[in-house]
Amino acid sequence: xxxxxxxxxxxxxxxxxxxxxxxxxxxxxxxxxxxxxxxxxxxxxxxxxxxxxxxxxxxxxxxxxxxxxxxxxxxxxxxxxxxxxxxxxxxxxxxxxxxxxxxxxxxxxxxxxxxxxxxxxxxxxxxxxxxxxxxxxxxxxxxxxxxxxxxxxxxxxxxxxxxxxxxxxxxxxxxxxxxxxxxxxxxxxxxxxxxxxxxxxxxxxxxxxxxxxxxxxxxxxxxxxxxxxxxxxxxxxxxxxxxxxxxxxxxxxxxxxxxxxxxxxxxxxxxxxxxxxxxxxxxxxxxxxxxxxxxxxxxxxxxxxxxx
Amino acid sequence: xxxxxxxxxxxxxxxxxxxxxxxxxxxxxxxxxxxxxxxxxxxxxxxxxxxxxxxxxxxxxxxxxxxxxxxxxxxxxxxxxxxxxxxxxxxxxxxxxxxxxxxxxxxxxxxxxxxxxxxxxxxxxxxxxxxxxxxxxxxxxxxxxxxxxxxxxxxxxxxxxxxxxxxxxxxxxxxxxxxxxxxxxxxxxxxxxxxxxxxxxxxxxxxxxxxxxxxxxxxxxxxxxxxxxxxxxxxxxxxxxxxxxxxxxxxxxxxxxxxxxxxxxxxxxxxxxxxxxxxxxxxxxxxxxxxxxxxxxxxxxxxxxxxx
Numbered sequence: 001x002x003x004x005x006x007x008x009x010x011x012x013x014x015x016x017x018x019x020x021x022x023x024x025x026x027x028x029x030x031x032x033x034x035x036x037x038x039x040x041x042x043x044x045x046x047x048x049x050x051x052x053x054x055x056x057x058x059x060x061x062x063x064x065x066x067x068x069x070x071x072x073x074x075x076x077x078x079x080x081x082x083x084x085x086x087x088x089x090x091x092x093x094x095x096x097x098x099x100x101x102x103x104x105x106x107x108x109x110x111x112x113x114x115x116x117x118x119x120x121x122x123x124x125x126x127x128x129x130x131x132x133x134x135x136x137x138x139x140x141x142x143x144x145x146x147x148x149x150x151x152x153x154x155x156x157x158x159x160x161x162x163x164x165x166x167x168x169x170x171x172x173x174x175x176x177x178x179x180x181x182x183x184x185x186x187x188x189x190x191x192x193x194x195x196x197x198x199x200x201x202x203x204x205x206x207x208x209x210x211x212x213x214x215x216x217x218x219x220x221x222x223x224x225x226x227x228x229x230x231x232x233x234x235x236x237x238x239x240x241x242x243x244x245x246x247x248x249x250x251x252x253x254x255x256x257x258x259x260x261x262x263x264x265x266x267x268x269x270x271x272x273x274x275x276x277x278x279x280x281x282x283x284x285x286x287x288x289x290x291x292x293x294x295x296x297x298x299x300x301x302x303x304x305x306x307x308x
Numbered sequence: 309x310x311x312x313x314x315x316x317x318x319x320x321x322x323x324x325x326x327x328x329x330x331x332x333x334x335x336x337x338x339x340x341x342x343x344x345x346x347x348x349x350x351x352x353x354x355x356x357x358x359x360x361x362x363x364x365x366x367x368x369x370x371x372x373x374x375x376x377x378x379x380x381x382x383x384x385x386x387x388x389x390x391x392x393x394x395x396x397x398x399x400x401x402x403x404x405x406x407x408x409x410x411x412x413x414x415x416x417x418x419x420x421x422x423x424x425x426x427x428x429x430x431x432x433x434x435x436x437x438x439x440x441x442x443x444x445x446x447x448x449x450x451x452x453x454x455x456x457x458x459x460x461x462x463x464x465x466x467x468x469x470x471x472x473x474x475x476x477x478x479x480x481x482x483x484x485x486x487x488x489x490x491x492x493x494x495x496x497x498x499x500x501x502x503x504x505x506x507x508x509x510x511x512x513x514x515x516x517x518x519x520x521x522x523x524x525x526x527x528x529x530x531x532x533x534x535x536x537x538x539x540x541x542x543x544x545x546x547x548x549x550x551x552x553x554x555x556x557x558x559x560x561x562x563x564x565x566x567x568x569x570x571x572x573x574x575x576x577x578x579x580x581x582x583x584x585x586x587x588x589x590x591x592x593x594x595x596x597x598x599x600x601x602x603x604x605x606x607x608x609x610x611x612x613x614x615x616x
Contacts, residue, residue, distance in 0.1 A: 028443070029378040035371045035439060035443060036373075037370070063344070063345065065344075067475065070336050070337040070338045071338075072337060073336070080415050081412055085401050086400075088399070089398070097523055107389070120464055121338045122338060135336070152374060156400040214408060215404075
């Protein structure tokens with residue numbers, strides 16, 4: 001039986017409500033924004049540690065960024081042209097006493113007081129590896145770099161689908177080097193990601209995918225990205241059977257970021273980059289969907305792998 | 309010798325540059341926004357785990373929020389009246405094709421494209437316990453609640469002081485209950501916080517403190533908050549000897565949040581709340597300042613306490 005769009009959305013809301021009733025998600029009043037209960041967060045932390053064990057041989061540099069990015073660095077990327085609808089721009093109040101009194105008046109009159117706010121030097125991180133590239137300008141060491149990241153990303157896409165949160169954590173391994181090194185990283189981590197998830201009892205499917213580019217021009221970008229097979233996802237049904245959820249994403253950026261931020265290989269060429277991102281909340285939701293809402297009753301093998 | 313204001317700021321920049329050279333902080337191009345290197349992040353994680361051990365007897369509910377808060381919930385607080393200059397408001401692009409083309413044109417013309425963005429339903433979390441209170445509306449269980457939080461908070465206060473980051477993590481224990489319960493929590497955790505930090509070799513001083521309220525009206529709030537001794541801080545010199553840094557903050561909110569969000573005790577009164585917040589980056593910086601930049605060479609006692 002094929003699930004219709006309406007049924008798919010209904011299934012998402014049913015799954016969300018079950019997660020709320022179980023205490024795994026705590027509603028905030030805004031779609032796609034939740035607190036996480038103790039069991040949910042424990043799974044996220046154990047998943048993160050499991051990915052670390054799987055990647056231990058990479059000897060990756062560990063870097064942790066807060067979920068904010070320099071607006072000037074953001075403006076050097078093409079994100080505003082390609083996915084502006086997902087960006088979160090941070091605005092603040094920088095006025096003095098007269099502007100303050102007007103701000104309070106607007107608030108009391110239920111007007112849009114945010115119009116009194118001005119842009120800051122910051123935007124929210126749109127993808128977890130974005131803050132890395134501006135700090136990598138210059139010549140890479142021989143052999144390039146492998147970097148271990150974990151951070152929150154923000155995407156403005158309010159949804160009833162519990163797997164589509166507006167702010168979520170990704171654990172990433174990023175490769176910066178030659179095109180051969182970037183492609184080898186992508187291919188190796190696609191295989192490792194599949195094995196990692198299958199060891200958790202998650203029967204994922206590998207698919208060629210595309211970013212959610214904006215508007216009419218976006219269709220051309222989608223076709224090009226898919227034709228070159230630059231983005232792969234590992235997907236599995238979570239809230240909806242017909243619309244499986246991407247829980248791992250593996251991207252080859254060609255020399256896109258290398259060119260933009262002046263990242264060079266030892267022989268002076270623009271560096272190529274690739275990354276794998278493990279969606280920590282989405283994998284946790286897939287585990288709840290597959291093995292039930294009580295981690296203490298998950299299969300012994302899965303608990304063993306996660307060291308739960 | 310008394311340090312002047314200019315000397316104090318110079319000391320902050322010198323300390324920041326030393327942290328950058330050691331790889332502990334990675335500059336982003338924006339003041340008060342850094343990536344953290346592996347050793348820095350390892351100390352943060354071990355600190356977090358140490359606080360968990362010290363608080364194990366509290367049997368606190370663990371809840372983790374992403375660093376975003378419902379704008380509607382925010383508007384019910386008095387933060388916009390008292391500290392609007394610190395808030396980060398999140399704005400997004402919600403236009404269609406015509407607005408998109410105007411957006412791209414503004415970007416290419418180096419105009420302020422953020423003016424094409426509209427407020428979303430979200431603001432950045434101004435203090436780590438803010439997302440909790442709107443979810444606690446209704447009647448508390450007998451005995452009230454103790455909640456364990458850890459999250460990022462945002463404050464728009466760009467600074468050269470490495471201890472004044474725009475986004476940082478706080479680990480908190482929050483009490484919701486009667487005034488007696490809230491005051492007992494505050495007093496008990498002030499003592500525990502002092503002991504916890506002294507066990508790390510951090511010789512902190514307890515001071516009555518105040519929030520950085522805005523403008524002329526703020527002076528009245530400062531005087532009132534200090535007179536009632538509602539806020540205590542544990543401070544220690546980090547970048548500047550003359551301006552010690554608050555690394556722990558302990559606050560009694562009276563029935564402020566209880567009244568605003570309809571949180572009631574079992575006998576129907578507005579709940580009182582109190583919280584202790586451990587500034588994870590600031591404590592880490594105090595450890596680097598006190599014991600040196602290489603955690604493997606810290607005193608054996610400190611390494612033992614942190615299980616480093």
